[in-house]
Amino acid sequence: MLICTPTPNSRRKRMKRTDYCGALTAAQNEKEVTLAGWVHRRRDHGGLIFIDLRDREGLVQVVFNPQLSEAIHQRAHQLRSEFVIQVNGKVMRRPAGTENKDLPTGEVEVHASDLEILNPSLTPPFSIEEEKEPSETLRLQYRYLDLRRRSVQTNFILRHNLSKAIRRFLDQHQFLEIETPFLTKSTPEGARDFLVPSRMNAGQFYALPQSPQLFKQILMVSGFDRYYQIVRCFRDEDLRADRQPEFTQIDIEMSFIEREDILSLMEEMVRTVLKEVRGIHLESPFPRMTYQEAMSRFGVDKPDLRFGLELKDLSDIAARSEFKVFRDAVEKKGLVKGINAKGLATLSRKELEELTQEATGRGAKGLAWMKATPEGLEAPIAKFFKPEMLQEIAQRLEAAPGDLLLFVADREKVVYEVLGHLRLVIGRRLNLIDPKALKLLWVTDFPLLEYDDAEKRYVAMHHPFTSPMDEDIPLLATDPLRARAKAYDIVLNGTEIGGGSIRIHQNEVQSKMFELLGITKEEAEAKFGFLLQALQYGAPPHGGIAFGFDRLTAILAGVDSIRDVIAFPKTQKGICLMTNAPSEVDPRQLKELHIKPTE
């Protein structure tokens, strides 16, 4: 129950706020100010009462002194955490020796001459102060209180500053911000669509966009030349720390350009924005790596370059060894690769077992290991290798006494998956990752297609509108899986923060692509007819990129989940704990929408 009622409106003097609490310094000494904000903390001495008053910009100490006004002091006794108040008073330097160096406003305080309680507050379910982090469940349930916390607010201020800087950069480079529909057409391929029933068209549905991909290409056909949008996208897939059903992309498209133009301009954008928002100077140019190289050296297409521990190929040695597991792998056109876990020869049997489980959990049949000692490599499997082979292995992995060498022999895909993962696990375990480092790179030359074992057909690795490399176009007819795409990703600290491609702008190539993907002419016509048609009316060569704005912000904010940079995110089950969405609806609504529940 509220124990105190607000000051009646009729009694309010309606003085306007003059300053932010957090902005007061000795420069405002002796100024009469009106402040408004939340009671952050009170220190009631019976006589003097100190209040830390908080607003968006920070805290300032307000002093209520009975000698200044007995009535106001009495009223201040009622104050509790999170009451909303307005205070009139005079900014004063604090008495010598009572300054608070930990507070930006700590040189001054406000001597209150008037106090209005604009609104009392229930005792909040958790403290707005920072000492202890409430559980995420509680934070999301009371998100409006969570968003009052300083550490949370700074994430959103950062987000704002990033989008502001990005808009400014793109504006300066002649990009036009153009909005595209949220109620649009469901398309095959890609993620599951969120559907919106059409009341006026029984049995028909809009889909929320997975991205404005097709529209931005159409805008290029329209001649807008340079487009961008910071825009919400929707994908009905399972959630992760870095995946929400609705998320924000910085969506960009340009005409009359080649890959190089996009990479260099986007690189400039990232550098400019980080400089502006974070004062960070990034070395230029960013490293570049083909997909092939990234996979072979790091096992993933989004390598974390903050540490080494690269994968080394040992297939040639493995083929000559007596170790059946290794030889079989190579003979079956697989691979044997290893990494050097520096200094981990001391791992116990149990810890090795845990690493093995990490490996088998990702599809490996086992995890082979050797320990480097001053006498050479030692392991149960060492007996299958001639001494000079062991030496060769040690050399290739730059083994020093005390190191642990880990090997995986399998199909290429498994070897990369497992060692790529182990590399991250070990990098973390060995504390090789500098949390402050920002390591960016471009990964280029992605394969155009992948083979989907379940569906028994090719699927586009990026999307069906991605142009193949010119020199690989003949491969589409002979060996499609070897064809490379004009596609690129930008990677920051092991996270893909953006990706794009040069698009197909010729109808024939686009039709050929659909054919490869097993999309019939009729399907293509029904699903993408508008694009195919547009491509026949003078489509300029074009290409673009989309950044995951939430992921980028999260990394720069130093948080592990994009939930921390989204004001009202959803839980892993896609539920908003604050509003309790999704929820059931009135049967009449369903009827209007021509929808009948199946259960």
Add this chain to the structure above:
RNA sequence: GGGGCCGUAGUUCAGCUGGUUAGAACGCCGGCCUGUCACGCCGGAAGUCGCGAGUUCGAUCCUCGUCGGCCCCGCCA
């Protein structure tokens, strides 16, 4: 669909091998306090141990189920 971790005062947590009345800190309520700033001192209230079954003389603790949160695999062109 699958694997893992978690759920105990308002909050963050502790709670031994299953055994007295389930604790601490912060917060909250009351009292005292004129230089505090994580104010201090005195006192007080506060628990469906997520929920439901089972095992047991006895369950916060063990088992099964279920609900919720988190991490991951699958999925995410």
